[in-house]
Amino acid sequence: MTPSWRERGALLAGRTAGLAARRLGRGGGTALPGLVAGALAPGLVEELSIALGHGLVTVTGTNGKTTTAHLLAGILTEAGLDPLANRSGSNLERGIVAAYAAAVDRDGRLPRAERRIGILEVDEAELPRLYPRLRPRVAVFLNLFRDQLDRYGEVDSVATGWRAMLAGPADTIVLLNADDPTVATLAEAVDRGVVTFGVDDDSVALTGPEHASDARFCPDGTRLRYDAIYMGHVGRWYCDCCGRRRPAPDVSARDVELLEDRARFTLAIGGSTVPVELPMTGLYTVYNAAAAAAAAHALAVDLDTIARGLAAVAAPFGRQERFAVDGRSVRVLLAKNPAGLNEVIRALAASSPPFTVLAMLNDGIQDGRDVSWIYDADLELLAPLAPTVVCAGDRAEDMALRWHLAGVEPRAIYQQTERALDAALDLTPAGGRLDVVATYTAMLDVREGLARRTGTAAYWSAPDVAAPPAAPPGRDRGIEVTR
Numbered sequence: 189m190t191p192s193w194r195e196r197g198a199l200l201a202g203r204t205a206g207l208a209a210r211r212l213g214r215g216g217g218t219a220l221p222g223l224v225a226g227a228l229a230p231g232l233v234e235e236l237s238i239a240l241g242h243g244l245v246t247v248t249g250t251n252g253k254t255t256t257a258h259l260l261a262g263i264l265t266e267a268g269l270d271p272l273a274n275r276s277g278s279n280l281e282r283g284i285v286a287a288y289a290a291a292v293d294r295d296g297r298l299p300r301a302e303r304r305i306g307i308l309e310v311d312e313a314e315l316p317r318l319y320p321r322l323r324p325r326v327a328v329f330l331n332l333f334r335d336q337l338d339r340y341g342e343v344d345s346v347a348t349g350w351r352a353m354l355a356g357p358a359d360t361i362v363l364l365n366a367d368d369p370t371v372a373t374l375a376e377a378v379d380r381g382v383v384t385f386g387v388d389d390d391s392v393a394l395t396g397p398e399h400a401s402d403a404r405f406c407p408d409g410t411r412l413r414y415d416a417i418y419m420g421h422v423g424r425w426y427c428d429c430c431g432r433r434r435p436a437p438d439v440s441a442r443d444v445e446l447l448e449d450r451a452r453f454t455l456a457i458g459g460s461t462v463p464v465e466l467p468m469t470g471l472y473t474v475y476n477a478a479a480a481a482a483a484a485h486a487l488a489v490d491l492d493t494i495a496r497g498l499a500a501v502a503a504p505f506g507r508q509e510r511f512a513v514d515g516r517s518v519r520v521l522l523a524k525n526p527a528g529l530n531e532v533i534r535a536l537a538a539s540s541p542p543f544t545v546l547a548m549l550n551d552g553i554q555d556g557r558d559v560s561w562i563y564d565a566d567l568e569l570l571a572p573l574a575p576t577v578v579c580a581g582d583r584a585e586d587m588a589l590r591w592h593l594a595g596v597e598p599r600a601i602y603q604q605t606e607r608a609l610d611a612a613l614d615l616t617p618a619g620g621r622l623d624v625v626a627t628y629t630a631m632l633d634v635r636e637g638l639a640r641r642t643g644t645a646a647y648w649s650a651p652d653v654a655a656p657p658a659a660p661p662g663r664d665r666g667i668e669v670t671r
Contacts, residue, residue, distance in 0.1 A: 191235055191239065191296060191297065191298075192229075194228070194229050195229045195231070195232060195235055195296070196292075196295065196296025196297065197228065197229075197296065198224075198225040198226075198227075198228035198229035198232065199225050199229075199232070199288065199289045199292045199296045200289075200292070200294075200296045201224050201225060201228055202220075202221035202222060202223075202224045202225030202226075202228075202285065202286065202289035203221060203225075203289045203290060203292060205220050205221050205224040206220060206221035206286065206289065206290060209221075219278050219280075219282045219283055219286060220286070221285070221286040221289040221290065222278070222281065222282030222283055222284065222285035222286035222287075222288075222289065223282050225285050225286075225288075225289045226281065226282060226285045232285045232288060233281060233284060233285065233318065233321045233322060234321050235288075236284070236285075236288045236306065236322075237306075237321070237322050237323045237324075239288075239298050239301055239304075240272065240298075240301065240304045240305060240306045241301050241302035241303060241304055241305070242269060242303075242304065242305035242325070242487075243305065243306070243323075243324070243325035244272075244305065244306025244307070244308055244322060244324050244325060245257075245260065245305070245306065245307050245308070245324060245325060245326040245327070245328065245483055245487075246308050246309075246310050246315065246318075246319070246322060246324040246326075246327045246328065247260070247307070247308070247309045247310065247328045247330065247479075247483075248309070248310045248311070248312050248315045248327075248328070248329060248330065249312060249328075249329060249330025249331045249332065249365075249371075250312060250330070250331055250332055250333040250334075250343075250525065250527070251330065251331055251333060251472060251524075251525070251527060251528050251531075252330045252331065252472060252475065252476040252479070253277075253279065253309035253310075253330065254275075254277050254309055254504050254505075254507060255468075255473065255476040255503075255504055255507050256309075256328065256330060256476040256479045256480050256483075257273055257274075257275070257307045257308070257309045257480075258273075258275065258501060258504040258507075259476060259477055259480035259497075259498060259501055260307050260480040260483050260484060261273050261275070261307050261501075262497045262498065262500055262501030263480060263481070263484040263489060263493065263494050263497030263498060263501075264305055264307070264484065264487070264489070264497070265497065266493050266496050266497035266500065267484070267489045267493050267497070268303075269303055269304070269305045270300050270303045270304050270305070271304070271305055271306070271307045272287060272288070272291050272298075272304050272305070272306050272307070273287065273306070273307040273308065273309075274286070274287040274308055274309060275287075275504070277309065277505075279308075279309045279310050279311045279314070280311055280314050281314065281317075281318060284308055284310070284318070284322075287308070291304075305487075308322070308324075310322075312332070312346050312350075313346060313349070315349075315350070315353065316349040316350065316352065316353040319353050320353075320356070320358075323358070323360070324360050325360065325361065325487070326360065326361045326363060326483050326486045326487060327360050327361070327362050327363065328363040328479050328482070328483050329350070329362070329363065329364050329365060329371050329374060330365055330368075330371070330475070330476070330479055331365055331368045331371060331422060331475075331527075332346055332347055332368060332370045332371060333420060333525055333526070333527040333528070334525060334526065334527075334561070343370060344370075347370050347371075347374070350374055350377075351374060351377040352377075354374060354377045354378050355377045355378075358380065359380070360380070361380075361381050361382075361383060361486045362374070362375075362378050362380070362381065362382050362383070363382075363383045363384070363385065363479065363482050363483055363486060364382060364383070364384050364385075365384070365385060365386060365422070365475070365479070366384035366385065366386040366434055366435050366436070366437040367386040367387060367418060367422045367423055367424070367425070367434060367437075367475075368421070368422050369406065369412055369421065369425045369432075369434070370421075372384065372434060372435060373406070373407055373432065375435075376407075383438050383439065383482055383485070383486055384435050384436075384437045384438050384439070384482075385437050385438065385439040385440065385475075385478045385479055385481070385482040386434070386437035386439075386440055386441075386475075386478065387418055387437075387440065387441045387442075387444065387471070387474065387475065387478065388437065388440040388441070388442045388456070389441065389442050389443060389444045389453075390416045390424075391444065392418060392444045392446065392471055393416035393417060393418055393423065394417045394418065394419070404421065406427040406429070406430060406432050407430075407432075408427070408429065408430045408432075410427050410428075410429035410430060412425050412426070412427055413425070413426055413427070413428060414426075418471060419471060419472065419527060419530065419531055419534075420526075420527040420530070422475075437478075438457070438458070438482070439455070439456070439457050439478055439481055439482040439485060440455075440456045440478065441453040441454070441455060441456075441464075441474045441475075441477070441478045442454045442455075442456055442461075444471065444474055446469055446470065446471060446474075446534075446535075446538060447469060447538070448469065448538055448539055448540065449467075449468075449469055450465060450466055450467055450468065450469055451465070451466045451468065451469050451470065451471075451473055451474050451477075452464065452465045452466075453466075453474055453477075455477075455478070455481055455491070455494065455495060455498075457481065457482075457485050457491055457494075458485075460491050462491050462492060462494070462495045463495070464477065464481075464495050464498050464499065465499050466498060466499070467499075467501070467502060467503060468503050468507070468508045469508070469535050469538065470508075470531055470532070470534065470535040471531060471534065472528070472531040473508070477498055480498070481494050481498065484497070505635060506520050506522050506626075506631040506632070506635050507520075507521070507522055508520070508521060509635070511638045511639075511641075511642050511644065512642065513613060513622075513638065513641055513642060514613060514618075515618045515619060516613055516616045516617075516618065516619070516620055516621065516622055517620070517621040517622070518613075518621070518622045518623075518624060518638060519621060519622070519623050519624065520624045520626065520631060520634065520635055520638070521535070521623060521624065521625050521626070522626065522627075522628065522631050523565075523625050523626065523627065524555065524556075524627050524628050525556075525561055526561050526562075526564035526565045529562070529565035529625070530565050530566055532625055533565065533566055533567060533569055533570060534569075536570060536573075536575070536623060536625075537569055537570060537573065539573075539621075539623070541573045541574065541575070542574070542575070542576065542617075542620075543573070543575050543576070543620070543621060543622075543623060544575065544576040544577075544578070544612055544615050544616040544620065544621070544622045544623070545570075545575045545576070545577045545578070545612075545622075545623050545624075545625055546577075546578050546579075546580060546608060546609065546612040546622060546623070546624045546625070546626075546634070547577060547578070547579050547580070547587050547591065547598075547625050547626075548579075548580045548581040548584075548587070548605070548608070548624065548625065548626035548627065548630035548631070548633075548634060549562065549579070549580075549581040549582070549583040549584065549586060549587040549626075549627055549630065550581045550582045550583065550626075550627050550628075550629045550630040550633075551582055551583050552582070552628075552629040554628045554629050555627040555628050555629050555630075559583050559586055562586070562587065562590045563590065567590060567591060567594035567596070568594045568595060570594070570596065571594055571595035571596050574596070575596060576599055576615050576616075577591050577596055577597075577598045577599060578598060578599055578600045578601075578602070578608055578611050578612040578615065579591065579598045579600070579601045579602075579608075580601070580602045580603065580604075580605060580608030580609075580630070580634075581603065581605075581608075581626070581627070581630045582603060582630075584601050584602060584603050584608075585601060588601045599611075599615060600612075600615075605630070605633045605634050605637055606637055609624075609634060609637055609638075612624075
């Protein structure tokens with residue numbers, strides 16, 4: 189379907205607004221194009237769902253949206269498709285429309301539309317409003333953790349919105365994290381195909397008491413029990429009152445090996461297995477990879493192509509992204525809630541000491557105003573490793589106090605990012621690694637500083653994946669074209 193003249197004009201106006209914003213140094217133009225185009229043609233979200241030859245995939249959840257969408261884009265590029273994604277992480281309606289505007293040509297048309305597939309990360313609270321308009325071919329639900337309580341409320345309120353959204357008839361394939369009880373029980377609201385994914389490896393289960401658990405009860409109100417907890421409330425759960433229990437996942441990660449800078453596991457789908465190596469570490473990254481693999485499987489991508497795609501994708505911006513600065517390696521790790529920070533701590537604990545940490549805490553709108561969540565993360569686990577710590581950000585003093593109570597005395601405290609980065613680099617020995625652990629707006633700030641120092645492209649302009657090769661006539665490399 190060709191966009192109307194009004195829609196094409198709106199997309200071109202949005203595209204021009206984005207270019208102007210970048211040239212004027214007003215940021216990456218990741219929201220403004222969508223605001224401009226959407227105001228001129230309110231139906232662009234619906235138009236996008238029609239324009240893409242292979243339909244679209246939505247990815248939502250508290251943690252892992254950007255990484256999962258990024259990994260899925262790599263797989264589908266390997267499969268010969270051309271993903272259209274809101275890779276900057278702008279995941280409200282304006283960000284989705286902005287991604288559409290950025291992809292059109294000078295005539296306002298979407299090039300290679302027959303080869304395009306949308307991979308859209310969508311804010312978990314925004315999804316119920318956008319879901320019926322996007323009409324996704326596949327919808328991925330990753331997890332629900334406590335995050336930005338001043339905006340989202342408790343996880344149960346988000347889950348209630350999802351349940352109501354899924355209750356209506358649709359032809360969407362719904363992908364659920366079997367290990368998250370709040371997500372897994374969404375299957376009860378779905379009267380169509382459901383695919384589950386998860387981890388099947390008790391060697392990576394937590395051995396201490398559960399801490400940052402945000403789903404303690406089953407829908408009937410009975411406290412959940414666990415055979416194994418992998419992170420937070422995610423694991424092999426069951427209710428001994430009503431009989432609900434974690435379903436056996438259709439797509440699973442087994443034989444997980446978490447190394448300092450990468451992860452290995454065996455991907456199992458439908459009785460077949462393949463070894464996978466990711467250029468990122470952490471169990472949460474393995475979950476993201478399993479979700480991406482499940483989505484690709486639902487799109488009829490073969491197992492070997494999935495494995496190749498996962499292995500070839502570099503880390504997305506700000507999520508274990510690496511920079512080389514003055515003979516030192518710098519790794520940027522996003523941590524925006526207790527569950528996410530605990531997984532970052534787990535990854536740091538696998539590092540070889542000594543190591544340096546730049547811990548950055550902001551309280552912007554995108555971070556959440558309430559920073560008390562840092563006390564629900566287990567920083568004490570890092571105290572025996574004696575890391576060298578510098579604290580920074582708008583709430584640097586709060587971050588420093590948290591490290592002090594965990595048994596680690598910060599070496600320096602700065603609010604200004606560049607000064608903090610200089611101090612942390614000075615404290616990192618030549619040939620060593622600096623790990624930057626930052627909330628969302630702090631991550632964007634420090635990532636911009638690192639990009640300037642290293643000549644790296646801004647996060648909104650660096651392509652996630654290479655353009656796919658053209659498919660031979662009459663051959664579609666295993667992907668269904670019809671919706």
